[in-house]
Amino acid sequence: xxxxxxxxxxxxxxxxxxxxxxxxxxxxxxxxxxxxxxxxxxxxxxxxxxxxxxxxxxxxxxxxxxxxxxxxxxxxxxxxxxxxxxxxxxxxxxxxxxxxxxxxxxxxxxxxxxxxxxxxxxxxxxxxxxxxxxxxxxxxxxxxxxxxxxxxxxxx
Ligand SMILES: [Zn+2]
Numbered sequence: 001x002x003x004x005x006x007x008x009x010x011x012x013x014x015x016x017x018x019x020x021x022x023x024x025x026x027x028x029x030x031x032x033x034x035x036x037x038x039x040x041x042x043x044x045x046x047x048x049x050x051x052x053x054x055x056x057x058x059x060x061x062x063x064x065x066x067x068x069x070x071x072x073x074x075x076x077x078x079x080x081x082x083x084x085x086x087x088x089x090x091x092x093x094x095x096x097x098x099x100x101x102x103x104x105x106x107x108x109x110x111x112x113x114x115x116x117x118x119x120x121x122x123x124x125x126x127x128x129x130x131x132x133x134x135x136x137x138x139x140x141x142x143x144x145x146x147x148x149x150x151x152x153x154x155x156x
Pocket of ligand 1 (some may be wrong): 092093094095097099102124125128129
C-alpha cells in the first residue's frame with residue numbers, strides 16, 4: 001500500500017472505540033502499511049492473492065446469509081457455514097465508501113469442529129485492502145489459516 005497522508009486517519013478509525021469497541025489492531029503497533037505488506041507477502045509466497053482469499057470469504061458469507069441462520073453445507077460437505085446477523089452496518093475503516101452489514105459467520109468441518117469465525121467486513125478488508133487485522137485482534141485471520149481452508153475447499 002502506498003503511503004498517503006490519510007494514514008493517521010485510517011489508524012484512528014482502526015483503534016478501539018472508533019468504529020468498533022475492540023478495534024482492528026489488537027496489540028500490533030506496526031504501521032498499517034507494514035502489517036498489510038507482511039500478510040500479503042505471506043499470501044503471495046503461497047501462490048495466492050489477498051483478493052482471491054477475500055473473495056472466497058465473501059462467497060462463504062453470501063452463502064451463509066442465504067441459510068437464514070441455519071447451517072449451509074458447501075464444497076461437497078467438506079465445510080458448512082452459518083451466518084448470525086446482528087442489526088446495523090459498519091463502515092469500512094479505510095474510508096473507501098463501503099459499508100458491511102454486521103454478522104458473525106462460523107465455518108465448521110464435517111465433524112462440527114470450528115475452522116474459522118469471521119465477519120462480512122473481514123472479507124471486504126482482505127479483498128479490497130489486503131488487511132487481515134493486527135496481531136492480537138479478536139477477528140484477525142492468520143493468512144496461513146485462511147490459505148489452508150481455501151485449499152481444503154477449492155483444491156486450487
Ligand atoms: Zn474498504
